[in-house]
Amino acid sequence: MTHKHQNSTAAPHISDLGLLSNRRSAALVTSLGEVVWYCPGRFDAPSLLARLVDAERGGSWAVKLPGAVPGGRQYLGDGGHLKSVLRVGEGGETLTITDFMPFGDDLPCGICRVFSRSPQPYQLVLNAAPDYARRAVTLQEDGEAVKIDGQHWLYASHPSEIAGESVVIDVPAGEAAWAFLSNGRLERPDWETVTRWREESLLNWQELTTHATYHGPYEDAVRASLRALRLLTDHAESATVAAPTTSLPEIIGGQKNWDYRYVWLRDAGMVVSALTRAGGDGKEGRAFLEFICAQAKPQNGLPAPPFMTVDGGEPPEEEQLDLAGYQDSWPVQIGNGARGQLQLDAYGNVLLAAKLIYGRFDVRDGDGKREHWDVVERLAEFLCDHWQDDDYGIWEERSKRPYVAGKVLAAVALEYIAECSEDAAQATRWKAAAADARVWVAANALNAEGAYAYAAGEEGVDVTAALYPVWGFCAPDSPEMLATLTVLERESCQNNLYWRHLADDDASEEGAFLAGTLWVAQYWVMRDPARARTILDAVLAYANDLGLLPEMADPHTRQPLGNVPQTFVHAALIGLVVDLAEAEKKAAE
Template sequence: MIRSRRQSSPEIVASNTVPIRNLGVIGDRRTAAVLDRMGRILWYCPCRFDGPSLFAGLLDPEGGEWRIDMEGAAPGPRRYLDGSGMLETHLTGPEGNLVVLDWMTSGPQAPIGVLVREFGTAPAPVRVTLDPRPDYARRTATLSVEGDCAIIEGMRLYGSHPLRISDGTVVMDLPKGEAGWMILSDAPISRPNRATLDNWRGHTLGHWEGLDEAVNYEGVFADDLQRSLRAIRLCTHEESGATTAAVTTSLPEIAGGGRNWDYRYVWLRDAGMIVSALLRLCRKDSEGEQYLKFICRCSGTSENYPMAVFTDLDCETAPPETELPFEGWRGSRPVRIGNGAADQLQLDAYANVVLAAKLLYREGSSQGRAHWDVVADICDFLSRNWHEPDHGIWEETPPKPYVSGKVVAACALESAADYGSEAEAARWRKAAGEIRDWVARNGLTSVGAYAVYPGSDEVDVTAALFPVWDYCAADTPEMLATIEALERDWSPDGLLYHRRLECADGTEEGVFVAAGFWVAQYWVMRGDLDRAHAIIEAGIAQGNDLGLLSEEADPRSGEMLGNIPQSFAHAGMIGAVIDLNRALKARTRETQEKSNS
């Protein structure tokens, strides 16, 4: 790794110890940058989410960053601008506040691949330093200055004030009383000026506003729901329609531990929940349909199964895991890029693609049975292979006959049978019936709850989704016993939930944020809307001031854990809120009808 020659300031928190709660994200729906509350860009992969980083200070103090130095500065308030992905950060100082607006150009009338940093009038001298460490800090950056432009690894950096190269960094000084800007472009562009930036900003805001025009929601948690939709969009690759699990890698499930994974890829199992959120929330189904279209394009990416359970943004198999010699976030090692679980058998992942297709057929405006050949192939695969042990939703080894995978496979087969030919429907319903018989014989604990796998007396929070998937009613004896066990063994407070792991103690890591929203959906189906509301509220509280949710949270300290923003958690939140809102409206109508009768 390339080591820095600059002297660290004792007042500045080491970049790889910044609380995850302090992170914000900007993006152009192609890639994203991660900032802390001091306006430091600590993670940025130019061109695409899963590309090599230019800044990786989030994972190592020598990983590179783009920082703002103003004497006596402290973090102030911050917000996203007008519902967009443009982040405004206030730095407070003895002589006044510095306002920083960070954003990436978006929309057809703005250039592609431009990261913009705008600085309001400086209350004191400000120094902005870009410290590039390309390819995950495995190379020394090539820097040069050509006229008024700095060249960084072929990228163009312009500034409102003169740029200079100093000790492997690019520096711009902003005098007191003056405003300024810096832009970093993937490709050659003409030197911009203030009018150019104003034009780009307007088009970018317009692009985000255009996305919001499709939103159709009025009800509880409206602001929080909007924030979650923005988070999903910040994880979405607009050109392909794919949504990554998160924009970061190796932020840990346990601080200082080794469960640190690269989430910058596209998981099949996320498809059902994310497509459901987009279809039910938006008047237009194009975003959800584009995501499903991407998933179905990935057919053939596995030699053994219908497709790899996750892929990169090109529908190619994700690269194998590689460990980087980084310190890790708060010493959490190893730091990984790539992901080695792509060719696991995960029944729930394939089943969720089918459930996503069902939602498109039922709630979308798409004509006919889009991607039916892929959906039918998956169903045939599930009907032949449902009995095989798999790695489950938590991608554990060795494989086991996880009950949740069998259950969601049955639900997928039954839902697809409604759209298949007579022969297909008969074949898939027969397999689904066999699964139901197997679960009834083998899938229950000694007290009649849904077991993690045959022979286990433990339950997992995924079982809360069984009624949501339409496998059973919410008040069956099996579900009542399952929820009782979940509340007793896996919920520290009855509002947040740990997952049950085979290869580790799930209670040692944080609560799994998405899980609470699944349980909230269960309570909506049980009719206890107050309880569902409280669980949703507790889940939202695990996010930060920008409404971003990470994968997990420490229920004792409130610290956020895992990669950010976790699109799975945000989609779960949207699904739970929509279910609750529909139930509340239905209850209001019933009350009004009774009062009028």
């Protein structure tokens, strides 16, 4: 499949997207109230609405209110209910939309939309495109609902009319309205039902958001980031997906368009740290580590897969879809081809997460072992025996190399987790392996300028190296780190944003990498907090009005890029701000 469809309808801007979630699945909605992405049932399910990646054929649920312009929007509290205002007419009249996905074990799955009294008549138009638009939609009347694709039902306060391949709801001026796109057949809901769903869901969000709180610098950004992490965490499994989307491009018109609706072990260190260090009781961070350790089964000679589906399964192989792509950035694909790779840093990150949890919660099982110790031990033993192996690296390259970050992370992770071992011989063995890894790094990992190379024997430097002092591998002002920052500033920085370095591709052909930029800021917390703030502010310039951050950004066009929102970025932001707050507080004492 090599062709594209040319779009005549403009794609929604990435910065215009708001996220809805019931912590099982997700939808994205624009500031004009159009739902442009929805995967019913679970985060990685086939889409029902996908205009985000095919502006003509992907399907959406739009509010057709002539002359409407965005009038502002906000989440209600720290949960997932989104209130959007549309302004119409010269008198400043408004229509308010409250969008939410009922959140709670006893609530139905779907998208609920509640509308205030409108000054003008409008239409709700649903154009469903099942299975990534691979199937023609079937519509049929089913009592007072419309049955869609044989497995979804549209209920509403006003009559729904089938018009060709669309479902249209006409709402007269002056009348409030609601509509619910359900994953199952229901006894006909009414206003009382919808109000109850809304109130119960709000209470459930309120209860959840008490588990981690933060007060200090950049409080709004941290709250928005915690919300993003929670919205993208599966309620049943406590598994956090990397993003709710697939195939949003790393550069407009480019071909690096990946499916991020899975759970990466690599993210565990930062996500667990963010959820644990942002105040509160640590319950959420422990729950994510619980998922990782429960599902990280050995496979294909590895102690655990590098990433999983939200129920611990193996992600599908990559498959290209016959969709045009975001702004004609093709291919659009599902699945992820990196699923069988050896990624040493993934295991190191799980050990860092375990070390953090062990330092805060001394929880033991019936045999007196620390929680998850069997899995932690298995990963540590693997790193002990295999740290010297070539792997595919943190950026999931196409060829194996001696990527330095994996060796560094293996060293610090083994050192940290050895302190938690109650087997003296085991701890000694792990520390010895860590020492060997340090010797290897000193002998092989520096380039001609004395900076930490991305891969041994090569000259390129990657932003991951900014984390080496954060991990505790070296001092922030060591000669090697000073040289590393010199190269990063010269080769990978523009307008306080940083690019990653790739071995198999030209990283200049993608946007600046926001998580990596935040890592550099986290490094500067140790030396110059004011510099850290400058870099953080540059990243926050790409947060939208709801505080949601994308994977990448283009400083030339000021356009956000990549899958959005990305939990890796939000977790990195929380870690940075917590460190910054601690450093500034210490400096003020």
